[in-house]
Every structure is written in structure tokens, then in C-alpha cells.
Amino acid sequence: MPLPPLLDRADAVVFDAYGTLLDVHSAVQRHAGAVGPEAQALSETWRQKQLEYSWVLALCGRYAPFWTLTERALDHALARHPRVDRAVRADLIAAYRALDAYPEVPATLEHLRRAGLKTAILSNGDPAMLDAAVTAADLGGRLDAVLSVEPAGTFKTAPAAYDLAPKALGVSRERIVFLSSNRWDIAGAAAYGFAPVWVNRTDQPDEYPDLAPVRVIRSLDGLLA
Known part of the structure; x- marks a missing residue:
């Protein structure tokens, strides 16, 4: 399957964890x-x-x-x-500590990796919390990095939190597609300079019109369409 233009211009795809890859409910x-x-x-x-x-x-x-x-x-x-x-x-x-991953997550990550894109998590979760969650969901082998905001000493949407991803992956921010189910997180990613994709699983109304996503999808597999 050929990559859509958005991904064809990217070197890495970075995901929020809670609510995006993992079902917090x-x-x-x-x-x-x-x-x-x-x-x-x-x-x-x-x-x-x-x-x-x-x-x-x-x-x-x-x-x-x-x-x-x-x-x-x-x-x-x-x-x-x-x-x-x-x-x-x-x-x-x-x-x-062992939340369910959304059903489309493993296949989406595998497709991105096969296409030569780096994949990572950038989450507010602390390292031990993320390690437990990624292990329980069996996602570790599908990710190049699992990044906690802890080294930045702050949470998203602070620019210092987003800055961890390009540094860890060795990729410029403009070449990172960032996915989150949280509209506030998408606003922060847009302000930082990522190409943000909003995973609007529950059909929420849009917010932050000056900090818009580049795409809106209902589930992660929509990224590949």
C-alpha cells in the first residue's frame, strides 16, 4: 500500500499514548x-x-x-x-497499568515501520508507567522509542515536552507527524511545528481554530487512507 502524501513527506510518526493508542476508559x-x-x-x-x-x-x-x-x-x-x-x-x-490498546494499533504501527518510518510514543506518562503499559499491550517491538515528558520536567502542551521527540529520534520537527486523540494536544503540537493529526474517535466538535490539525481521522488506520 503506497503512503498518503502526508506520510510520504515524513521521517517519523509520533503518538500520544493515553487515549490515542491506549483506551483510558x-x-x-x-x-x-x-x-x-x-x-x-x-x-x-x-x-x-x-x-x-x-x-x-x-x-x-x-x-x-x-x-x-x-x-x-x-x-x-x-x-x-x-x-x-x-x-x-x-x-x-x-x-x-495494563490498559487495552485500540484494535487497529498493532497493524498500523507495523505498516508504518515496514514503510521505513520511525515510530514513537511521546506521553505525559512517567517511564515506569509507560513501560508497564507498552509491555501489557505488546507494542514494544513496534516502536523505535517510548518517550516520557519526565526529562523535560513539565507536561504537554509545553514546547519543552514536544522538543523531546525530534532530539531523541534525530528528525526535524517539520518531518514528524504527531497523532493524538486530545484536541488540546493537537493544538500544542501545531504550535510547536509538528504536522498534527487529530484522532477524533468520539466525533467531538473542533476547537482552537488557529491551531488546526492537518488531518482529522476517526481511528489510527485512517492515517493510511
Whole structure:
């Protein structure tokens, strides 16, 4: 299969991890019976607070491991949804270390590698968290690099976080296609100078018109179309 023009002009394809390669809601879905009728609401609160904590720390010039923020966010979500039995906390935390990859992820990564493109993750996740997730999803052999923002001491959308990818891969930013399911992340990548592709899995309305993606797709395999 020939590459589409966007990829033909690239040397590397870099992916956000959580929500893009890995289904952040699969942890709660795995234990939905124990969580009960508020499972979806709990999962959405957990994810929102996890991200919010990263943004607040970045704006304050502070940093904490993303795993710490993930645990804090779950505690907040459980407090917000008191009808959920807190005994499920340990199972949810364990499940978050081994999130499900979206079904099209392995084949997409393999196709990109066969085409001669470097593939990498650039994630807010800390190294231990990412190592566990990549191992559980069996993605390690399909990636040239798994990059945590930890060396930058900040989170996306700070330019210092995005700067890790071209340095690690030895590729100029203009030759990197960056994919994320998070529209705010796409805005940051556009501002930085990547060619950003928004993986809009849930048909969300667009935002940040001055920091637009170069393409919008519904799932990763749309990148190859």
C-alpha cells in the first residue's frame, strides 16, 4: 500500500499514548460490574482530573509523576461518586497499568515501520508507567522509542515536552507527524511545528481554530487512507 502524501513527506510518526493508542476508559470498563451504574461517569471524572492536574502543575512550573496524578485523580473521582465502593480502587489502579490498546494499533504501527518510518510514543506518562503499559499491550517491538515528558520536567502542551521527540529520534520537527486523540494536544503540537493529526474517535466538535490539525481521522488506520 503506497503512503498518503502526508506520510510520504515524513521521517517519523509520533503518538500520544493515553487515549490515542491506549483506551483510558478500559480500566473502569474491565470492572464495570463492581463499579456499578456510575462506571462511565467515574471514568470520565478520573480522566478529566488526571489531565487537569497536569495542566495546573505545568502552569505553576511544577512537576509530579503522571502516575501520582493518576492516583490522585482516581481518589478525587471516588470522592465525587461516593456510591461507588472504594474497595474497587486497587483493581482500577492495577487495570490502569495494563490498559487495552485500540484494535487497529498493532497493524498500523507495523505498516508504518515496514514503510521505513520511525515510530514513537511521546506521553505525559512517567517511564515506569509507560513501560508497564507498552509491555501489557505488546507494542514494544513496534516502536523505535517510548518517550516520557519526565526529562523535560513539565507536561504537554509545553514546547519543552514536544522538543523531546525530534532530539531523541534525530528528525526535524517539520518531518514528524504527531497523532493524538486530545484536541488540546493537537493544538500544542501545531504550535510547536509538528504536522498534527487529530484522532477524533468520539466525533467531538473542533476547537482552537488557529491551531488546526492537518488531518482529522476517526481511528489510527485512517492515517493510511
